[in-house]
Amino acid sequence: QVQLVESGGGVVQPGRSLRLSCAASGFSFSSYGLHWIRQPPGRGLEWVAVIWPDGSQKHYADSVKGRFSISRDNSKNTVDLQMNSLGAEDTAIYYCAKDNHNILTGYFGTDYWGKGTLVAVSS
Amino acid sequence: DMQMTQSPSSLSASIGDRVTITCRASRDISTYLNWYQQKPGRVPQLLIYGASRLESGVPPRFSATGSGTDFTLIISSLHPEDFATYYCQESYSPPFTFGPGTKVAIK
Numbered sequence A: 001q002v003q004l005v006e007s008g009g010g011v012v013q014p015g016r017s018l019r020l021s022c023a024a025s026g027f028s029f030s031s032y033g034l035h036w037i038r039q040p041p042g043r044g045l046e047w048v049a050v051i052w053p054d055g056s057q058k059h060y061a062d063s064v065k066g067r068f069s070i071s072r073d074n075s076k077n078t079v080d081l082q083m084n085s086l087g088a089e090d091t092a093i094y095y096c097a098k099d100n101h102n103i104l105t106g107y108f109g110t111d112y113w114g115k116g117t118l119v120a121v122s123s
Numbered sequence B: 001d002m003q004m005t006q007s008p009s010s011l012s013a014s015i016g017d018r019v020t021i022t023c024r025a026s027r028d029i030s031t032y033l034n035w036y037q038q039k040p041g042r043v044p045q046l047l048i049y050g051a052s053r054l055e056s057g058v059p060p061r062f063s064a065t066g067s068g069t070d071f072t073l074i075i076s077s078l079h080p081e082d083f084a085t086y087y088c089q090e091s092y093s094p095p096f097t098f099g100p101g102t103k104v105a106i107k
Helices: none
Strands: A003-007 A010-012 A018-025 A034-039 A046-051 A058-060 A068-073 A078-083 A092-099 A110-113 A117-121 B004-007 B010-013 B019-025 B033-038 B045-049 B062-067 B070-075 B085-090 B102-106
Touching: A003 A092, A018 A034, A018 A092, A018 A117, A034 A068, A034 A078, A034 A110, A046 A068, A046 A078, A046 A092, A058 A068, B004 B085, B010 B019, B019 B033, B019 B085, B019 B102, B033 B062, B045 B062, B070 B085
Parallel strands: A010 A117, B010 B102
Antiparallel strands: A003 A018, A018 A078, A034 A046, A034 A092, A046 A058, A068 A078, A092 A110, A092 A117, B004 B019, B019 B070, B033 B045, B033 B085, B062 B070, B085 B102
């Protein structure tokens, strides 16, 4: 079955960096886009970033553009999120999610999510 | 940037009620719209993609319509397990913005 397991969260001081990782299994990893989505405690969902199946395209939310970087290793079935210049507004549970992009229709949704990893930015 | 709005932000309903949630995009997204359900303490679950296509395993009491800028999620008869927060998300082009959510609570 599909599994996505995030790691790397924790408490970090403002202005510092953190790298999250997501290990995937149970599907053809190199065939699907992977997303990072975050959720501040008690609040709504915020889409963060996506990387295309072959890594050829990466896109970011405006709130993280220039500070965060998404990457993937299709040989290891992992996707990472490098987060720099962290601020209190980045405090959230970070989810890794697989999309179900259909080449014929162009539609996609994120059909499998990990359980998330908590990032807390605090001095 | 794309803005997604949802209404209402919350509602109270009884078991068996028909519930309607709307989502509006700030510009035309054709039918590139997803709906998710999130129960407290749980991970979001994809319900609908492509504005009206039911994700595998989702009960048929869930349906959705819409295109362009206006979209609707309908729960035909509310079950106890449907009390949750519902989010729309545009999938037309990145960034794939979520709506603020609609919380469905027990009356």
